Amino acid sequence: AQSVTQPDIHITVSEGASLELRCNYSYGATPYLFWYVQSPGQGLQLLLKYFSGDTLVQGIKGFEAEFKRSQSSFNLRKPSVHWSDAAEYFCAVEGRGSTLGRLYFGRGTQLTVWP
Amino acid sequence: SQTIHQWPATLVQPVGSPLSLECTVEGTSNPNLYWYRQAAGRGLQLLFYSIGIDQISSEVPQNLSASRPQDRQFILSSKKLLLSDSGFYLCAFNRGGTGELFFGEGSRLTVL
Numbered sequence: 619a620q621s622v623t624q625p626d627i628h629i630t631v632s633e634g635a636s637l638e639l640r641c642n643y644s645y646g647a648t649p650y651l652f653w654y655v656q657s658p659g660q661g662l663q664l665l666l667k668y669f670s671g672d673t674l675v676q677g678i679k680g681f682e683a684e685f686k687r688s689q690s691s692f693n694l695r696k697p698s699v700h701w702s703d704a705a706e707y708f709c710a711v712e713g714r715g716s717t718l719g720r721l722y723f724g725r726g727t728q729l730t731v732w733p
Numbered sequence: 734s735q736t737i738h739q740w741p742a743t744l745v746q747p748v749g750s751p752l753s754l755e756c757t758v759e760g761t762s763n764p765n766l767y768w769y770r771q772a773a774g775r776g777l778q779l780l781f782y783s784i785g786i787d788q789i790s791s792e793v794p795q796n797l798s799a800s801r802p803q804d805r806q807f808i809l810s811s812k813k814l815l816l817s818d819s820g821f822y823l824c825a826f827n828r829g830g831t832g833e834l835f836f837g838e839g840s841r842l843t844v845l
Contacts, residue, residue, distance in 0.1 A: 627774070652833070661823055661836030662777075708777065719765050719784070719827070720792075721834055725776030 620645040620713045624724035632732045633701050639694040639727050641709030650712040651692040652721065653683055655705050662708065668692065679703070704731040735760035739824045739837035746844055752797075752811040754840050756824030759805065764826040766807040767834065768799055771821040783807060819844045 621644045631637055643649060650669050654662040666677025673685040683694045692709060706728050710721045739756040746752060758764050768780040781799035783789045789799050796815050800808045807824060824837040 624776075654834075659839070659841075661825075661838050662834070663836075664833045667833065710777075720767075720779060720782055722779060723769075723777035725774065 620649055620711045620722055622709050622711050622722060622724035624707075624709055624727050626727045627725070628728045628730070630730040630732060631699050634698050637694075637696045637699045637703070637729070639707050639709075639729070641692045641694065641724060642690050643692065643709075643711045644690065645711060645713060648687065651683075651685060652710040652712070653677065653681070653692075653694045654708045654710060654723075655679075656708065656726075657705050665694070665707075699729075699731055701731045701733060704729055735826075735835060737824060737826055737835055737837045739822075739840055741840060742838065744840060744842045746814050746842065748816055748844055749813045752809070752814050752818070752842070754809040754822055754824075754842075756807040756809075756837055757805055758807075758826050761805075761826070761828055763804060764828050766801065767825040768807065768809050769823045769825065771823060771839075772819075777823065781807075781809070814842075814844045816844050818842065 623642045625640050652667045653665040655665050656662045665681050666675050666683055668675050668685045676682050681696050683692055685692050706726045708726045709724045712721045736759045766783045769777045770780055771777050779792045783801045786801050797811050822840045825834040827834050
C-alpha cells in the first residue's frame with residue numbers, strides 16, 4: 619500500500635528566506651503526487667500535482683516541487699517565503715490500479731513565518 | 734461551478750450520543766466522495782471512499798459508518814460516539830480516476 623512521510627512536523631523560516639518541505643513516498647510504481655495547503659480551520663487547497671512528464675512542476679502562489687524517482691521524494695520549494703504562506707502543508711500520494719482515486723496524506727508540516 | 738458543502742461546522746457531543754455529519758456536492762454528477770479525519774499531529778486519515786450510490790469502502794475499522802443515499806450526498810454517522818472520535822472531519826470529492834480533490838470547509842467534532 620502507498621504511504622507518505624513528511625519528516626518535518628514544524629518548520630520556521632524568516633520572511634524572504636527560501637523554503638523546502640520534504641516528502642517521501644512509498645509505492646511500487648510511479649504514483650500521482652500532490653501538495654496541499656491548509657489554513658487554520660479550513661479545508662485543503664491544491665498547490666500542485668505531478669502525474670507524469672517533467673519532474674519539476676509549478677504550482678500556485680510561487681511554489682514548485684520536484685519528483686525524484688531515485689529518492690522516492692517530492693519536495694516542495696519556494697524561493698522567497700511571504701508571511702501569508704504560514705499554514706500547514708500536506709503531501710499526498712494517489713495509487714494506481716485498484717487504489718486509483720484514493721489519496722493518502724502525510725501527517726503535515728506546519729510552517730511558521732517570522733517577519 | 735463545482736462546490737461542496739458540509740455541516741455542521743462545529744459540533745460538541747457527549748460520549749455515547751449519535752452523530753450525523755452531512756456533505757453535499759453541487760455542479761457535478763457521479764463524483765467520487767471521501768471522508769477524512771484530521772486529528773492533531775496525525776495528518777489526514779482516509780475513513781471512507783465512495784464511487785457511487787450505496788458503494789462505500791471503509792479504509793479503517795472504527796466506530797463510524799458512511800452512507801450515500803443520493804449521488805451527491807455523503808453522510809458520516811455514529812450510533813455511539815467515543816472520546817477518540819473527536820477531530821476535524823473533512824468531506825472531499827473528485828471526478829474520474831485521478832486528479833485534484835476538492836475539500837469542504839470541515840466539521841470540528843468535540844466529544845466530551
